[in-house]
Amino acid sequence: MLNLRCLAIVFDLDETLIVANTMRSFESRIEMLSRRMDIEDDPVRVAGMSAEIKRYIEDRELLKEFIDTDTVTDNGRIVGTQKEEVQPMPGVQERLVRPVIRLPERNAILTRINPEIRDTSVFVKLRPAWEDLRSYLTAKGRKRFEVYVCTMAERDYALEIWRLLDPEANLISLNNLSDRVVCVKAGSKKSLQHVFRDGGCHPKMAMVIDDRLQVWDEKDQHRVHVVPAYAPYYAPQAEMANAVPVLCVARNVACNVRGGFFREFDENLLKKVFELLHENELLDLPYAPDVGDYLVCEDPNFPQSNKDPAPIPEGMSGAEVEKRLNGRAYQADQKQTSSSIRPSDDARVPIRGTVGSSNVQPNGGSMAIVPSLFVTVLQEIGRLCNSKVEFRSTVSTSKITQFSVEVLFSNEKIGNGIGKTRDEAQVQAAEKALQNLQSQQTCHIDIDPTRSPYSRYACLGHKRRSSEYLKVN
Template sequence: MAAPRPPPLGAPGGGPGGSGGAAPVAGVSMRMFHGEVFLGEMEVFPMKQGGEGGLPFPSNEIRVSHLSPPSERCPPLAILQTIAPFSVRCKLQSKLMPPLPSLHRLYLTCFNEFKSAVVVVGDEELHLVAMPTKSEKVPCFWCCSARSGLYASSVRMLNLRCLAIVFDLDETLIVANTMKSFEDRIEMLSRRMDVEDDPVRIAGMSAEIKRYIEDKELLKEFIDTDTVTDNGKIVGTQKEEVQPVSGGQERVLRPVIRLPDRNAILTRINPEIRDTSVFVKLRPAWEELRSYLTAKGRKRFEVYVCTMAERDYALEMWRLLDPEGNLISPQQLSERITCVKSGSKKSLQNVFRDRGCHPKMAMVIDDRLNVWDDKDQHRVHVVPAYIPYYAPQAEMANAVPVLCVARNVACNVRGGFFREFDENLLRKVFELFYENGLLDLPYAPDVGDYLVCEDTNFVPSNKDQAPIPEGMRGAEVEKRLNGQLYRGEQREGQQMSSSTRSPDDEGMSFRGTGAGRNVQPNGGALAIAPSVFVTVLQEIGRLCDSKVEFRSTVSNGKSMQFSVEVLFSNEKIGVGIGKTRDEAQVQAAEKALQNLESSYLSFVAPIAGVPNKDSRKSPGSGNGFLEDVTCSDVDISMHEPSGSTLKQDHSNNLDKLSSVMSLIREHCLEDQHLVFRDQVQNSSPARIEEYHFQVELAGQILGRGSGSDRDIAKLLAAEEALKTLKSTSDPQIKKYLRPVRCNG
């Protein structure tokens, strides 16, 4: 007598949506092979009515070509739901009972090692995902489709907790000029001054011309002598080798002068032709953003470039930004840098034409939103255009520079994405059985869920003219360097002097960012927006190695008010309410900073290695950053606390809490799973406050603590959590812990 099998699709509990009243869907018998090895007869159930017409296998046979790469922590169904949502095409189960040993081995290998069996059909991969079943143990699979090659790249990124980041170049990260472009901009500004009668605007344009002339003279000196005079010192060129993008290319050495104090680089696109020299200004804080992307030797983001520049220019500009190839290796440059023709739309689908990443796992940093395809715009973090000649102080007007804000945004996006992935998607996927349907699949996170897109263009008033576009777009550089200049440029310049900006002109816009700023034309002062509280708070979190999260809700009432909570190291430290999300966020951040100043800095300082300072001191340093302090590695000895000693020395409690936190973090694979929850309870008629803390790891309670002092309660909870981590056998907790290493 044959053993019972799970109900087929359409049967009670087995249909695509798990509906029990649908008529059974007939299965189709197919032979299954791994290469040329016969595995057995499979019964295949389409996800929709229609029988064989709905099945993806050619010739009515299933040929597994290979197994997917193994995953350390992500089951194949979670990966496929992320890169190809609801792509289940059919379900398969063994027709023979007991199944052939070869089929049983394939099923167990896929199930235990987080692999899928891959059937290649044209440009598509069909992944057979081993599923548990509620009935008799029998090999059962779900068949999901994905674009060829996408799964292999995605499993690596998801295992490493890595996303993708796409950079624009011109006026996002750099501004480049040749001698001709300097001369054109000086001439245009001079014509504007001739017809201007406002002394304030004349003074602003005069200062702008002076900045152009200063850099033009440096570029002229570089062209003539291969040196520049910077602050009275003569700086000579360094020969920098250009790594070949493809095989067979000759070795190229370019003369380069780097002036880090000016955030400037002089280079020569063609080393043999001096007229191809270019003066490049790098956006401040690029080094800080770059170091975050590859901090501690592991990539947090895979880096791509998408620009409207010509290819040779784009390759050289990126080489200047990433000379050591830490962000994009020379072997990857050809597929990682995408050049889009002017007038065309940028798209993530085009950027990832090699299937190195799915658009849902990528964010973009660009100074323009409208150049991106509509379906990608919610994944773009828009930065204000870099305008070092028109408004050089714009970058330092706020406590945190533009690219530092971008770094904080990237950090929050990554944290939010993988929190959703771990706490929702992974948890629910582990609960699914073969008998479940499509509607039981959980929502997969999208980078766009954690970005707020802003595209605030600069619109000149009746009095203020738009700034002249700074630098050159890559196509313009290429034309100038190759001598392909248009005679109509002079006419275009005259027209520009009396017209306002067109919607497609990249060089004449200002953008809003999370840091918010009001730019005054002609180099005037910039007002610091209230949302500086947000960026300063994020910067404090980075320095203290603590996550800063903003969680918002909208009331259902007629008032439509927004409420935003600030979580610092997963503790709520501020709440704001406003008519808009931004208003509520700023209010919450301001309150959070006040709370940090009064009570929390004393706790985070010993953890982050931050020396004791006057918390009222301005957070900005000379370059607009909060001061970075490197933590030293110290051996920590643990002692059991007692109730009396806990109350004796507050600083000892903080030091001990810091030690316990460090040990807890050493046990955990990722800090983002760790949550501290606190609540003040009035435990007596005298209303004496008692603090209660609870430590959770991915929803599992590790320890609790209570006391009349906040730090005591937290320390007790942390120590109980550390004991739990050391002794636990709970598989739901152990999967978030680092493997135990044996010494000796």
């Protein structure tokens, strides 16, 4: 993978790339929304819930027609099923043919997990811009990422959903499909070590695209790019409201992560490896790059301005599909979304921040801010001054296990930090760098606590540039 300049990317399925519903899950969501409407006094919210119920009912009727007749009536025209043969994986002799209806104008697909059991029919909505992300991963036949899937869904369901997302098996070949689609039991933590149990990749070389952070093992969370949960019934226009769709932002993040990783690999690790001698001490060994150093990790405790109740979790859990396939009664969907996780604001920022709070005295006074702002402000200074800001991991000389990070501003070291975690060391390094810039009388920073945490007034400069007064919103 290193020779091919290739990293790994791990996708979640439900509410990240798709939303899928059965008749049972449609009915459950309609019933739940109806109960909410009965106790809601705000007419605006009532109207929103009513519109959401209408969207559920419309798709439920299409699914019911598909179950009963193997056809759907879409905008007055009757669309019949296409028999799609599922290419068997190596070692599997059974030939499987599924009835499928594709509705490209709705960005939807109807399929049947078990062709022999009509109750396993599902209505699948594909997330907009998936084709853009998929095209980036396969552009010009050049492999940029090895693709994996990690989901809490039942295996047959997961394999069919991935077939719909990657029908030509360009992202994961049939030979690798069995190992690359990893299903985790509901309630368990996802882990990159489990995803790469065959040793095909090191977790440091992998990034994750998921709508939930806490389902991942704590040691892997800094490698997760969290996307807002896909909610086509709750907010159908939300995906296209921003100039850049969610999955296009994920594509840009993946591009920046890959570029940053291999730049550090070439300039730091590879270069220093050739300078090592047999007599060198252990502390002289260069630190290997980590994908997590180039991801923006949002603060899940950041208060949301939207006070509306959280949307009903979309999609369906693997437990539901498993019960339906086994003929058992349906139970309520247990999947919960983290409504407090916000999408990344700018995919161009290559360094991630951390969660928590700290005290800083940028102007001699004390104010509480989230530590990730140190990194964000420093990056903004570099961007406005056309200066490259880099965070590089170094080996701590302390006798106890600690992480050490140094900050380079236009290839000049301006700060360093040491902490029990790399996040802590990075924040400390950014804070010291800001203090050093200020002490050089080239930079004045004021973070206004009464405004949004990402609003700041700054008089920024650099000794290679004249000072200028900037207002950053």
